[in-house]
Amino acid sequence: MTDYGHDLLFGTFTTPAAQPVRHAVDLAVLADRAGLDLVTFQDHPYQPRFHDTWTLLSYVAARTERVHLSGNVLNLPLRQPAVLARAAASLDLLSGGRFELGIGAGAFWEAIEAMGGRRLAPGQAITALDEAIRVIREVWAADRPGGVRVDGDFYRVEGAKRGPAPAHHVNVWIGAYKPRMLRLTGRVGDGWLPSLQYLPGGPADLTAMNAQIDEAAAAAGREPARIRRLLNVAGRFAPTGRALLDGPPEQWAEDLAGLALEHGVSAFILATDDPAAIEVFAAEVAPATRELVAEERARTAA
Amino acid sequence: MTANYGHRLEFGTLVTPVATSPATPVALARRSEELGYDLVAFRDDPDQPAHLDIWTLLAWVAGRTERIHLAASVRSVPLRSPAVLARSAASLDLLSGGRLELALGVGDAPEAVEAMGGPRLDPHQAVESVGEALDVIRDMLDTDRQDALRYSGAHHRLAGAERGPLPAHHIPFWLDGDDGRLLRLVGTKADGWLATLDRTGPDGLRAGNKIIDEAAREAGRDPAEIRRLVTISGVFADTRRGFLDGPPAAWVEDLLPLVVEDGVGTLVVATDDTGTMERFAREVVPALREAVDRALPAPLPRTVGRSAAVRAKRRPGIAYDEVPASLADTAVEPGDVAYARVRSNYLRGGAPGLVLRPRTPAEVADALAFARAHRHLPLGVRSGGHGISGRSTNDGGIVIDVGALNEIEVLDRATRRVRIGPGARWMDVAAALHPYGWALTSGDYGGVGVGGLATAGGVGWMARKHGLTIDHLRAVEMVLADGTRVRASETENPDLFWAVRGAGANFGVVTAFEFEVDEVGAVGWAQFALDASDPVGLLTRWGAAVEAAPRDLTSAIIMGPPRMGQPRVAQVMAMVDSDDPETVVRQLQPLADVAPGYDQQVVLTSYASVMANATDGPHHGQGEPITRSGFVDHITPDFAEAAARLLASGVVYFFHIRSVGGAVNDVPPGAMAWSHRGANFHVTAFGRHRGRLDALWDELLGTHQRGLYLSFETDPRPERLRDAFPPATLDRLRALKSRYDPDRLFHDNFAITPDTASRTTP
């Protein structure tokens, strides 16, 4: 039982399809109106059937009012970190502090290479991500003296001017599954962003993975509870319950409350392209889950 | 000396992307739009941490503006992947509705690029890198080519990237700077040159134009293809104090030579001062336009002529240079970039000689006038491009595409009256009505357009509960063959209103439909995969279950040919118009029981969600199906037997029965041109071989069917018209045809011959 005590967030993970052109925009606007907290898009720049995720996030930010936005997760190998840092700060400034940086080390190296990116071995990609996060946070630290200097193996920044600073503390959420990535998340991340469907053992896998993050955080002198645990989930709404996240909204709320209380997940990001599912998630699942979790937290606190 | 390149004179603003007050550049961009500027531009500077990332800013501004074009001058090319930039450009162009213009350039501070982690490049290499990036971006967006993109330059390398997406319009690519090597690149491959007047100076402008023109000619291009853009800055004062420093009249004097002598086509005012923006827009622009018109007595051609390469692809028999002025901007011909997007339909490839894309009913009338002057050519009328007969595109003819007329507007909440343009798609309609708790039964596919379906019938997911789409039609606005714009309803031109509901394509181009829609809440939506090893039993049991079901339920069944070694499976889909889960499950149960099931999915969802099922963008014409259509009253064992034989023949690859009946049959048969009231099912078969499908269908199903739905019929034999319309209906339609389209301008879609006896000469 781990509950890191964060407020719960609910969000969407919709396909950034380039056709119909406004598909992702319309669903994001719906999520915003419905009262969800987060709108996220995957980032596969080698995939021409998708919009460029950065452009889409920026456009969607301009069309929404309250919702926070993030890549889920951004593809570092095809996005230059110093440019990304300035772009992220810009989007945070324009949106009044609504941007969060979900980022990953990259996969599909063949496709990355086809686009002119460089192929890295998995271990190298993790080192590169570590370096990139340093670059990005240094660029954001506009009030520190001197230029940005990061002399990494993969990213070398030699005296770039700092800034702009984002409008709020932009959280760095890392898409991680394997031990080294989990350790990196514990050491430098503000959050951990995996997908439930990629956990071979289902929610049970979260226990050991959380423990690895917690250990790495403690070893780096950080409070493990600082690291928010987010989770991409998928399922369906059906009149009768059949399995985890396959049933009526009340059952979803129980399932998600379980994940929150037992595995410390405090952000649920629903993978869907169905407006009706987004509405049900926002109007029924989110409030009921919040209520269940609040009750249980009050009970254990008492 | 004049070097006028014949471009329309345009005006823009260049705004500083300050990060310290991010709302300011956004407000200035919006002000530029309000003031009527054609474009707002941002230029990046990697050495400037107090600036916003211009790409992010531009995308944000796209979301906060409607009309103004958006230009980015990216001068940090070595820090960006050109392949990603290409995708970003296409996305921004798509999201903004075709408003992007993109400049590439070499920054002033190469050491800043290096400090950020970019490569160290000398000035020569920097230009070379920009030229390569332009090649890569162009090639990435060339979706006419199917092969993966390989590029091996000194600075950029691609190892087989997928091309696309196709942008919304031809994104003009400019180069920004005045380096001689860069100018030669402008001449050989760019669409425009962006210069900074303060820096280049008038002499530099002239010298630059010369380099560009020479390079263009050497490359076999017409220098007029290249737009010349300059950024200018100045101050307004009561008396002239210097160049662009004085009253508006002095500005006009200073700018006139740039336009008439140096061929500048776009003047971009670099300013962050709204006062300057306003005075320039209100006092300089109109006066300068007038002065230019006076100085260049021959009126400027409205748009630059198409390049020689584009003109070479023109088809015979079309007066391309006489396209009405109102349509010239949006017309597409075979050599244009946009052609790939508009040539084909969803199911059929086409190669029209000219696609006209009117945006207003008046423009539709202009397009029809042009079509009347080209009677020797096929004419297609297109809304959503999902016509199955494929008559909305053609080979070498004219297509009038009313896709831009796609507004959806609520006219009256109390009576649930909505007005919908023909270019809207049914998924858009469903999504727009959903927030009101309303829906309009349409067809089963969200990508289908309103224009084709709502002139033909509309057999959809709530047919048994709410009838056909056209049963909800209360009025139409249309343009007739002679260009007259009319309204038709029960009280205005009632004959025409009668004809439009089922035979609309014969009578004109509908520019707006007014419907009375239904209150529809959540719906049950089921998909079953059922064992079809006994097709005859399955079909008859399914038919009986549907007929016995309450009207809330509408269903369809899809079957394919038997495949060796595979179990036969039928897909059954059903919608139940009820928000009560128990009612939904109770009504679906008999359907689920008609055969053992492999899989089932039942969800409580919205009509809008079910309709949000189309992911198609521009059409590429896939399938080229050959189809037949017919109505049957009941799925009798005889009919099911015949259907099973048709499927076993292997001639049919897709067999689809939709339920009608219920509310569809409440309407009297003569109430409108669509006459097939009384049947309970509509049957379609898709095949690949005309002769074989027709022979089998005629033999096996011909005896069972009565009537057909022309939306699903592709048999060109004239007797199909008599199946589509019973004798009395056909007689009335022929009489009306002689009144509304005596010369058969609309002759491609189940053409009705005018009744010569009642033909009236005006």
Ligand SMILES: Cc1cc2nc3c(=O)[nH]c(=O)nc-3n(C[C@H](O)[C@H](O)[C@H](O)COP(=O)(O)OP(=O)(O)OC[C@H]3O[C@@H](n4cnc5c(N)ncnc54)[C@H](O)[C@@H]3O)c2cc1C
């Ligand atoms: C995948 C798919 C599923 C379908 N499902 C259904 C269904 O469930 N129920 C159903 O009823 N139909 C269905 N249809 C058939 C559909 O209704 C017709 O093909 C319809 O014509 C498509 O309309 P459109 O505007 O997209 O087509 P277009 O190709 O643009 O137009 C088709 C024809 O309609 C005429 N037309 C178009 N616009 C106008 C206008 N503004 N004024 C006058 N005439 C015009 C023209 O003659 C044109 O050739 C389906 C078609 C497809 C491809």
